Amino acid sequence: MENKIKELRQEISQAFANIHSKEELAEFWQKYYSKNGRIAGLMKELKNVPKEDRPTMGKVVNAFKSEAEQRYQEMKAKIEEIELAERDRKEAIDITMPAKKNPVGRLHPITLTRNAMINVFAGMGFEIYEGYEIEDDDHNFTRLNVAKNHPARDMQDTFYVTEDILLRTHTSPGQIRVMDAEKPPIKVLVPGRTYRSDSDATHSPMFSQMEGLVVDKHITLCDLQGALDEFCRKMFSEDVRTRLRPSYFPFTEPSVEVDVSCFECGGKGCSLCKGTGWIEILGGGIVHHNVLKNCGIDPNEYSGFAFGIGIERIAMLKYGINNMGLLFENDLRFLSQFRD
Numbered sequence: 001m002e003n004k005i006k007e008l009r010q011e012i013s014q015a016f017a018n019i020h021s022k023e024e025l026a027e028f029w030q031k032y033y034s035k036n037g038r039i040a041g042l043m044k045e046l047k048n049v050p051k052e053d054r055p056t057m058g059k060v061v062n063a064f065k066s067e068a069e070q071r072y073q074e075m076k077a078k079i080e081e082i083e084l085a086e087r088d089r090k091e092a093i094d095i096t097m098p099a100k101k102n103p104v105g106r107l108h109p110i111t112l113t114r115n116a117m118i119n120v121f122a123g124m125g126f127e128i129y130e131g132y133e134i135e136d137d138d139h140n141f142t143r144l145n146v147a148k149n150h151p152a153r154d155m156q157d158t159f160y161v162t163e164d165i166l167l168r169t170h171t172s173p174g175q176i177r178v179m180d181a182e183k184p185p186i187k188v189l190v191p192g193r194t195y196r197s198d199s200d201a202t203h204s205p206m207f208s209q210m211e212g213l214v215v216d217k218h219i220t221l222c223d224l225q226g227a228l229d230e231f232c233r234k235m236f237s238e239d240v241r242t243r244l245r246p247s248y249f250p251f252t253e254p255s256v257e258v259d260v261s262c263f264e265c266g267g268k269g270c271s272l273c274k275g276t277g278w279i280e281i282l283g284g285g286i287v288h289h290n291v292l293k294n295c296g297i298d299p300n301e302y303s304g305f306a307f308g309i310g311i312e313r314i315a316m317l318k319y320g321i322n323n324m325g326l327l328f329e330n331d332l333r334f335l336s337q338f339r340d
Helices: 002-017 022-032 038-048 051-091 109-122 151-155 173-181 221-235 289-294 311-319
Strands: 134-136 165-167 186-195 206-216 242-249 252-261 278-287 303-310
Touching: 002 022, 002 038, 002 051, 022 038, 022 051, 038 051, 109 186, 109 206, 109 221, 109 311, 173 186, 173 206, 173 289, 206 221, 206 278, 206 311, 221 242, 221 252, 221 278, 221 303, 242 278, 252 303, 278 289, 278 311, 303 311
Parallel strands: none
Antiparallel strands: 134 165, 186 206, 206 303, 242 252, 252 278, 278 303
16 A cells, blocks of 8 residues: 555656646546546545554555645646746737727718718708608609609719609609608708719719708799809808809709809819810709699799709818719728828
8 A cells, every 4th residue: 555655656756747728637636636547546445454553554645645735736826827927928918019099980081071061051050851762763853853754864864763663863753752741931952862874973873962952932043042052152262252154954944054253263273174164063943833733832932943963062162172973983092191
């Protein structure tokens, strides 16, 4: 029995020398210290010791067991200390190193422009209405005084989903939906994405537009120009002026193109205004009486004005962008230049 204890002591000492982790220590405990381990096996072999020697041998086995338990606890504490030091080493922070900079996100220039435009018109009492990007032909064309065979349909290259369902070509369908749901007086702004099959340096198949509509008694072109004067002063410069030129849109009569005096040269003529002193920014006019009738509004009692502004157009003018494609390429070098 004493020889077995001596051999087991040597074996345990050699095993301790090969322990370097908690996992190895757990395997060691299972082999020597568990209920079925080698040390517990010594206690079971006491039955083979002569009866008169059992008390003495039991003390020897218990002393060895206590000794082995103490060595195990010392090894456990040592392993924990080593692993803690290694974890501290890995988690150490070198405070002399340069800090890592996380780039701060910014709003897209179209979003910045849209928010600025909404703020201007909201200050004039306009409400905001979000329409549908997928519209029916009736709201997008017919009820806006554009009949099935009307030549004005050729002015817009339309993406059709079915014969009567399409991607809206302008935000004007929002006019119809608002006038269907509300009675005059109406003062609403309809921003959103629109779609046309057109693409070059100043056009995109998908672009953003902002429609404005006012319906009340005694509305005239003077009211339209007054609202647009205020808008242009807030967006560009306090010194700019607007002018109205005759034009044609099927949903307004009379219709006008609206120019703003060049805020780059003050109207003297430059590359931005192509030497004219004026920059075209939007179209509008007095709401056609047929459009009012189509929405159940009496054109003899009420009148209104409407306008449509391309948000990309305003963004390009405001920030000096010469290619609309830059607004859709998501190049961070370009986008990082814009701030609130």
